[in-house]
């Protein structure tokens with residue numbers, strides 16, 4: 560239910576595609592288990608620098624599998640931890656770019672919210688329709704939307720289940736760029752290549768620092784940024800980057 564393809568100019572981009580087309584990539588247990596395993600494999604393989612997460616042209620993911628969830632009782636989801644591993648994506652330290660075409664509803668939107676950068680195809684449709692089926696977002700929607708946008712918009716999205724077009728999603732701050740559907744994945748790979756040209760060590764540090772803005776006060780965040788900035792001076796890649804600039808040549812990253 561997941562495909563992993565090595566791509567990019569330097570073959571260091573992992574293109575991970577959700578591949579359950581008959582159910583519009585609905586997030587069932589098996590798909591999420593395979594996604595989690597694939598993400599961890601890429602995370603621990605130093606030959607990959609950046610991840611692009613996509614679906615197909617009709618659907619990124621139409622949400623958690625409603626037919627699978629319909630059978631569950633409270634004990635299944637609470638005691639048996641049915642959704643164990645579903646948030647692996649939010650713990651990945653390499654940059655993750657979502658390339659979203661088609662439906663990204665419920666858990667599909669929440670996967671996009673976990674990514675670092677979201678590119679959308681012109682036909683992308685986002686939304687949190689959980690309220691329409693008697694539940695609430697459970698993969699971070701009620702927590703991440705208010706951090707991406709404002710309370711009024713977050714409430715409207717989660718309380719109505721209304722859909723957002725790619726343009727709406729860009730206006731509320733979820734999506735950074737919109738592309739024609741068929742161009743989307745290659746544009747995401749171009750972006751991944753640009754990021755992958757930098758030192759993986761420093762890229763990881765930037766991601767860590769930006770993400771801390773979502774967890775801390777401004778003063779705490781500035782303190783974290785200062786410490787991380789100082790820590791780059793303990794790396795060979797920082798020395799190499801600055802020396803290469805002064806010597807008017809491209810840097811050669813050692814990754815330490």
Ligand SMILES: CCCCCCC/C=C/C(=O)SCCNC(=O)CCNC(=O)[C@H](O)C(C)(C)COP(=O)(O)OP(=O)(O)OC[C@H]1O[C@@H](n2cnc3c(N)ncnc32)[C@H](O)[C@@H]1OP(=O)(O)O
Nearest residue numbers: 581582583585621622623624625626642664665666688697
């Ligand atoms: C601690 C961790 C907790 C994790 C909790 C996660 C919380 C997340 C909750 C959710 O995501 S709830 C689900 C939210 N999503 C939806 O409500 C969307 C449901 N789908 C639709 O409304 C429609 O399918 C569509 C997306 C508008 C597309 O409509 P269209 O008419 O184009 O196609 P369909 O014929 O409806 O679909 C084709 C095929 O796919 C199946 N399918 C679609 N979505 C789902 C789904 N979410 N779950 C299961 N199956 C889905 C659909 O049933 C069709 O299959 P068949 O009937 O043809 O076999």
